[in-house]
Amino acid sequence: MEEAILEVKELNIEFHDHELPETVVSDLSFTLHKGEILGIVGESGSGKSMTALAIAGLLSRKDMEKRGEILFRGQNLLQCDRNMLRSFQGDEISMIFQEPMTSLNPVKKIGWQVEESLRIHHKELSKEECRKKALDILEGCELKPEVYDMYPHELSGGMRQRVMIASAMICDPEILIADEPTTALDVTIQEQIIHLLLKLNRKKHTSILFISHDLSLVRRLCENVIVMQHGVMVEQGSAEEIFAEPREDYTKVLTGSIPKVVLTEERRERLLRSLASGTSKTDPRQPLVKTDHLYSYYRQYGKGKVRKVGVLKDVSFEIRPGQVFGLVGESGSGKSTLAKALTGIVKDTKGEIVRPENGFAMIFQDPAGSLNPAKKVGWLLMEPLRIRGIRDKKEMQQRAIRMLEKVGLSAEYMDRYPNELSGGQRQRVCIGIALMQEATVLIADEPVSALDVTVQAQILKLLKDLKKEMDLSILFISHDLRVVYNMCDYVMIMKKGEIVEQARRDKIYFTPKQQYTKDLLNAAGLGDLSITNEIDQEK
Amino acid sequence: MRDVIRKLASMILTLLIVSFLVFLAFDLIPGDPAIAKLGTQATPEQVASLRAEWGLDRPFLIRYFDWLFSFVRGDMGYSYHFDRAVTELLSGKILITVTLVIMAFVMIVSVSIPMGIFAARHQGGALDKSIMVSNQLLMAIPPFFSGILITFLFGVGLSFFKPGSFVSYTQNFGGFLFYMIFPALAVAIPKIAMCVKLLRSSILEQWPMDYVRTAYSRGNRTMQVLYRHVLRNAMIPVVTFLGMTLADMVAGSIIIEKVFNIPGIGQILIKCIEYRDYPTVEAVVMLIAFLVVFVNFMVDIIYRILDPRMRQSS
Numbered sequence: 001m002e003e004a005i006l007e008v009k010e011l012n013i014e015f016h017d018h019e020l021p022e023t024v025v026s027d028l029s030f031t032l033h034k035g036e037i038l039g040i041v042g043e044s045g046s047g048k049s050m051t052a053l054a055i056a057g058l059l060s061r062k063d064m065e066k067r068g069e070i071l072f073r074g075q076n077l078l079q080c081d082r083n084m085l086r087s088f089q090g091d092e093i094s095m096i097f098q099e100p101m102t103s104l105n106p107v108k109k110i111g112w113q114v115e116e117s118l119r120i121h122h123k124e125l126s127k128e129e130c131r132k133k134a135l136d137i138l139e140g141c142e143l144k145p146e147v148y149d150m151y152p153h154e155l156s157g158g159m160r161q162r163v164m165i166a167s168a169m170i171c172d173p174e175i176l177i178a179d180e181p182t183t184a185l186d187v188t189i190q191e192q193i194i195h196l197l198l199k200l201n202r203k204k205h206t207s208i209l210f211i212s213h214d215l216s217l218v219r220r221l222c223e224n225v226i227v228m229q230h231g232v233m234v235e236q237g238s239a240e241e242i243f244a245e246p247r248e249d250y251t252k253v254l255t256g257s258i259p260k261v262v263l264t265e266e267r268r269e270r271l272l273r274s275l276a277s278g279t280s281k282t283d284p285r286q287p288l289v290k291t292d293h294l295y296s297y298y299r300q301y302g303k304g305k306v307r308k309v310g311v312l313k314d315v316s317f318e319i320r321p322g323q324v325f326g327l328v329g330e331s332g333s334g335k336s337t338l339a340k341a342l343t344g345i346v347k348d349t350k351g352e353i354v355r356p357e358n359g360f361a362m363i364f365q366d367p368a369g370s371l372n373p374a375k376k377v378g379w380l381l382m383e384p385l386r387i388r389g390i391r392d393k394k395e396m397q398q399r400a401i402r403m404l405e406k407v408g409l410s411a412e413y414m415d416r417y418p419n420e421l422s423g424g425q426r427q428r429v430c431i432g433i434a435l436m437q438e439a440t441v442l443i444a445d446e447p448v449s450a451l452d453v454t455v456q457a458q459i460l461k462l463l464k465d466l467k468k469e470m471d472l473s474i475l476f477i478s479h480d481l482r483v484v485y486n487m488c489d490y491v492m493i494m495k496k497g498e499i500v501e502q503a504r505r506d507k508i509y510f511t512p513k514q515q516y517t518k519d520l521l522n523a524a525g526l527g528d529l530s531i532t533n534e535i536d537q538e539k
Numbered sequence: 540m541r542d543v544i545r546k547l548a549s550m551i552l553t554l555l556i557v558s559f560l561v562f563l564a565f566d567l568i569p570g571d572p573a574i575a576k577l578g579t580q581a582t583p584e585q586v587a588s589l590r591a592e593w594g595l596d597r598p599f600l601i602r603y604f605d606w607l608f609s610f611v612r613g614d615m616g617y618s619y620h621f622d623r624a625v626t627e628l629l630s631g632k633i634l635i636t637v638t639l640v641i642m643a644f645v646m647i648v649s650v651s652i653p654m655g656i657f658a659a660r661h662q663g664g665a666l667d668k669s670i671m672v673s674n675q676l677l678m679a680i681p682p683f684f685s686g687i688l689i690t691f692l693f694g695v696g697l698s699f700f701k702p703g704s705f706v707s708y709t710q711n712f713g714g715f716l717f718y719m720i721f722p723a724l725a726v727a728i729p730k731i732a733m734c735v736k737l738l739r740s741s742i743l744e745q746w747p748m749d750y751v752r753t754a755y756s757r758g759n760r761t762m763q764v765l766y767r768h769v770l771r772n773a774m775i776p777v778v779t780f781l782g783m784t785l786a787d788m789v790a791g792s793i794i795i796e797k798v799f800n801i802p803g804i805g806q807i808l809i810k811c812i813e814y815r816d817y818p819t820v821e822a823v824v825m826l827i828a829f830l831v832v833f834v835n836f837m838v839d840i841i842y843r844i845l846d847p848r849m850r851q852s853s
Contacts, residue, residue: 056756090757102749107771107846117757151847167757 002034011068039222043452047231090117094168098180100160104152111148114167141166158189186330191523257457259486287318294351326488334497361434365446367426371418378414384436407432424455481524575815616818636803642723655738677732686725686798722799741773782838786831
C-alpha cells in the first residue's frame with residue numbers, strides 16, 4: 001500500500017438550523033492513499049457530498065458544527081486557519097462538481113477560469129507561462145486550443161466538464177474530489193469523462209475521491225469503496241469484494257437494486273432459434289400506436305428568415321397492446337420530441353401517426369416539478385376526473401383513494417401537499433394521476449432517472465405490477481439501458497432524430513448490430529454480454 | 540459588429556416613428572398657435588396671414604418632412620412665443636439640464652455600487668439592516684420633496700448655498716457646479732436607494748450559484764470571489780436599471796428645476812406648453828426621445844460587453 005495522503009478521523013457534521021441538531025455525517029473515518037481512487041457510494045441524504053465538501057474546505061456555514069479530524073500534510077483541515085486552508089484549495093486539493101452547466105462562471109473566458117488556480121497559487125508564473133500551462137492541460141483533457149478563448153455557453157456539457165477537470169488539475173493537485181461528475185451527462189460522454197479521470201490518475205498519480213450514487217460506475221472506476229447511509233459508513237472494502245459479496249444488509253439492498261441484465265439459458269435458446277429462422281412472431285392484433293415515416297420540424301428564427309429544422313427523421317414504429325416499448329437515446333436524440341409528437345404537443349410533423357382511442361397519459365422525470373405545489377394530492381388526483389366532467393364529489397374521492405392504494409400509498413395522503421412527500425412518493429402520485437386519465441397507453445419519460453436506486457427499484461416494480469393488473473401499454477423513455485432491460489419487451493435506439501436499431505429486447509442487448517448500440521452497451525458496462533461472436537464461432 | 544449596425548438602424552427607425560407621432564400629436568391637439576400669439580382679439584385675416592407666414596397652411600405631410608429635414612440639419616424650427624430660433628433658445632439650457640442629470644447619475648453610480656456591495660457583504664448585520672430601513676424611507680420620497688428638504692437643510696439651515704439664486708455657468712463655472720450639487724442630490728436620492736437595494740439582492744442571488752462554489756474551491760478569498768466572479772454577473776440587472784434611471788431623470792429634472800429655480804430645459808418646456816409654442820415643445824420631446832433611445836442603445840452595448848451570452852443571440 002502507498003503512503004496515506006489524507007486521513008479522516010471520526011468526522012462529525014451537524015446542522016443547527018432547526019431546534020434539534022441534525023447529524024448529516026457521524027463518526028466517519030477513512031484513509032485515502034497516494035494514487036488511489038476511492039469511491040464513496042450512497043443515496044441522497046447519505047452525507048457523501050457533505051463529506052466531500054468538508055474535505056475541500058467548502059463547508060463554512062455558521063449554523064454547522066464540524067468535529068473530528070481531516071489530516072492533510074500534517075494539518076487538520078477542520079482546525080487550521082483560513083489562509084492555510086486556502087493555500088491547499090485548488091493547489092493541493094481540487095474539486096469538480098455535478099453540474100458542469102452551472103459550475104463555470106458564465107461571463108468569463110474558459111482560459112481565464114482554467115488559469116485561475118495558477119494565478120492564485122503560483123504568482124511567480126508570467127502570463128505567457130500560465131497560458132502555456134492552460135493550453136497544455138486543455139490538450140491533456142482532450143479539448144482543442146480554441147476553447148481557451150471561448151465562453152462556457154459555447155460548449156456542450158461534456159466539454160464543460162472537461163474544462164472543470166482541466167481547471168482542477170492545472171496545479172497538479174494531490175487530491176481530486178469528484179462529486180457526481182458524470183451524473184448530468186449522457187452515457188457515452190460519461191464514459192469519456194471516466195476514461196479521462198483514469199488517464200489523469202495513472203499519468204499524474206493523483207488520488208481521486210469519487211462520490212457517486214451510481215454503483216456500476218463506482219465498480220468500474222474505483223479500487224476501494226465506502227458505502228454510506230444516513231451519514232454513517234455502512235461498509236468499506238475493495239470494490240470487487242463489496243459488489244461480489246456484500247456483508248451488510250444495506251449494501252445487499254443497494255447492490256440488489258441495480259437492475260440485472262442476464263440471458264437465461266431458455267431465452268438464449270429462443271433468441272438463437274429466432275435468429276436462425278430469421279423471422280419473428282408478429283402480433284396479429286392492430287398496433288395501438290404507430291408512426292409511419294414520421295418527420296418533425298421546429299422553426300428557427302433569426303437572421304431575418306425562418307428556417308425549418310428537422311428533428312425527427314423517418315421514424316416508423318408500432319406499439320402493440322400490452323407491450324412495454326423501450327425508447328433509448330442520449331440528449332438530442334429526439335426521444336422526447338417523439339413523445340411530444342405522439343401527444344400532439346409538437347404539431348409541425350409530416351407522416352402518419354396512429355394514436356390510441358383514449359389518448360395518452362404521461363409521467364415525467366421530475367416528480368417535484370410536475371406536481372402543482374399549491375394543491376393537495378387529493379385535488380391533483382381528482383383533476384383528470386373533473387376534466388372529464390365528473391361532478392359527484394363522493395365518487396371522485398373514492399376513486400382517488402382507490403388509486404392511492406393502487407400505487408402503494410394510503411388514504412391519508414389525500415390531504416398532503418407535494419412538498420411533504422419524498423421523491424418516490426411523489427412519483428407514485430404522478431403515476432396515480434396518469435392512471436386516473438384511464439388512457440390505454442402510458443408514456444413514461446425518464447420516470448426513475450431522478451430517484452435513488454432503491455426507490456428506483458420500487459417504482460419499477462410498481463409500474464410492472466400495474467401494467468399486468470390494468471393491461472397497460474407503456475412507451476418507456478430512458479437513457480438507462482439496465483432499467484430499460486428490466487422493464488421492456490421491445491427496444492428502439494435513437495440518435496439525432498433517427499432510428500438506429502429496433503428489435504426485441506434480447507436481440508438488441510445480446511446481438512447488437514449497429515456500432516452505436518454497441519457503444520451505448522459498452523458505456524453501460526454491458527458490452528461483454530454480446531453473444532454475436534459465439535454465434536459466429538458456432539457457424 | 541453587424542449586430543451593432545442593426546441596432547443603430549433600428550434606433551434611427553424608432554426615432555423616425557417617434558418624430559412622426561410627436562408631430563402628428565401636436566397637429567391634432569386643439570388650439571391654434573397663431574391665435575395664442577395674437578390673442579383672442581385678432582381678426583381672422585390677421586390669423587390667416589400669420590399662419591401663412593409660419594407655413595401652417597400647407598398640408599400636414601409637407602410640413603412634417605420640411606420640419607424633419609431641417610431638424611436633421613440642426614435647425615429645430617422657430618419659437619413662436621420667444622421669436623427666436625429654437626436651437627438658439629435651447630442651446631444654453633441643454634447644458635444646464637445635462638449637467639444636472641450627469642451629476643445625479645455620477646452620484647447614483649458612485650454611492651450605490653459600493654453601498655450595495657457593502658450591504659450584501661454584511662447581509663443581516665446591523666449596518667445592512669439600517670441601510671435597508673433607510674433605503675425603504677428614501678425610496679418613498681419624491682424628488683421635489685427631497686428638493687425642498689435639501690433646500691431647507693443645506694440652504695436655509697446650513698447656508699451652503701443661497702436658495703433660489705441660480706449661478707449661471709457663464710459667470711462662475713465653479714459656483715454653477717456647486718449650486719447644481721443640491722438639485723442633483725435631490726434627484727439622485729430615491730434612485731440611489733433603489734439601486735442599492737437592487738445590487739444587494741442581485742449579489743445575494745448570485746451567491747448560492749455553483750460557479751461561486753467553484754471559485755472558492757480554487758482558493759479565492761471572499762473578496763476575490765466577489766470582485767472577480769460575482770460582481771460582473773450581479774451588475775447585469777443593475778445596468779438595465781441605470782439605463783432606465785438615466786432616461787427617467789431627464790424627464791424628472793423638469794420638476795426639480797422648478798424647485799431650485801434652474802433655467803434648464805424643464806422650465807422652458809413648461810412655459811412653451813402654456814403658450815402652445817409647438818416647435819419648441821416638439822424639439823424638447825425629440826431631444827428626450829433621442830436620449831432615451833440612445834441610452835437604450837448604450838445599455839445594449841454594455842450588456843454585450845458584460846454578458847457574452849448576449850452576443851450570440853438576436
